[in-house]
Amino acid sequence: MAWFRRDKETDEKPQPANGERRVRTEGLWQKCEGCRQIIWKKDLESNWNVCVKCGWHSRIDALTRVKMLLDDGEFREFDCDLRSSDPLNFVDAKPYSERLRAMQEATKMADALIAAEGTLAGRTVQLCSMEAKFIGGSMGSVVGEKIARAIDRSIAQRDPLIIVSASGGARMQEGAISLMQMAKISGALMRLDEARVPYISVLTDPTTGGVTASFAMLGDLNIAEPGALIGFAGPRVIEQTIRQKLPEGFQRSEFLIKHGMLDAVVARPQMKSYIAKALDFFCGPVTP
Numbered sequence: 001m002a003w004f005r006r007d008k009e010t011d012e013k014p015q016p017a018n019g020e021r022r023v024r025t026e027g028l029w030q031k032c033e034g035c036r037q038i039i040w041k042k043d044l045e046s047n048w049n050v051c052v053k054c055g056w057h058s059r060i061d062a063l064t065r066v067k068m069l070l071d072d073g074e075f076r077e078f079d080c081d082l083r084s085s086d087p088l089n090f091v092d093a094k095p096y097s098e099r100l101r102a103m104q105e106a107t108k109m110a111d112a113l114i115a116a117e118g119t120l121a122g123r124t125v126q127l128c129s130m131e132a133k134f135i136g137g138s139m140g141s142v143v144g145e146k147i148a149r150a151i152d153r154s155i156a157q158r159d160p161l162i163i164v165s166a167s168g169g170a171r172m173q174e175g176a177i178s179l180m181q182m183a184k185i186s187g188a189l190m191r192l193d194e195a196r197v198p199y200i201s202v203l204t205d206p207t208t209g210g211v212t213a214s215f216a217m218l219g220d221l222n223i224a225e226p227g228a229l230i231g232f233a234g235p236r237v238i239e240q241t242i243r244q245k246l247p248e249g250f251q252r253s254e255f256l257i258k259h260g261m262l263d264a265v266v267a268r269p270q271m272k273s274y275i276a277k278a279l280d281f282f283c284g285p286v287t288p
Ligand SMILES: [Zn+2]
Pocket: 032, 033, 034, 035, 036, 037, 051, 052, 053, 054, 055, 056
């Protein structure tokens, strides 16, 4: 368990000093994938990685997401020491155990999810945030167990549950054990529902496969970020199966809300206030 606080942004745009001709700008600018314009990286970061010019949502990591949603960026983390035991001794291009080690090194996370408890607009919530960079944000035994335990805490403490998905689906290196997480989490969510504690699912780019097919679509509210890829199978597989060309924007948030698959599409800078309002509606206003 650990506590974090968001650092104050102190960096300023570099100004060329007198007599100094060159300014180091490497890595300070970023090209927006939406409008192709060059954007000052700090401007982008201070707007939660949403382009200030066109509104394109770049991906953010699991930790930034937690800090964005919880008051003062403060939270208590659970089950950080849970690790996959590589039950199948799986080897693809390289052994799964090696892949895990390399990912843990690169992301400083034990697996693809942060389970946090904190307050959102003054209300205690259980928040799970997925990390797409950790083996594609795939759901194995650790992700499944951390979510199931977060649901148990939600039921015991009557804290609303929020899960932010960013995932390629089940983790093939854990085979059927990763698929079992879908049933385990769905069962736990049913108990949460019976306890009448609200669950808000936030779908971000990308949310696909077994994650979409289980908890990401089981929220009392299913909210997506603009432009997020959300689906079960990929478009190529679907095209080959149904032998039809898929429509423009298929499997993106805006297409899905038009076809009744989502409750809302909410821009990232408004996400926290939107969730706070929804929880006020579900649970009544926060009592001090
Ligand atoms: Zn842009």
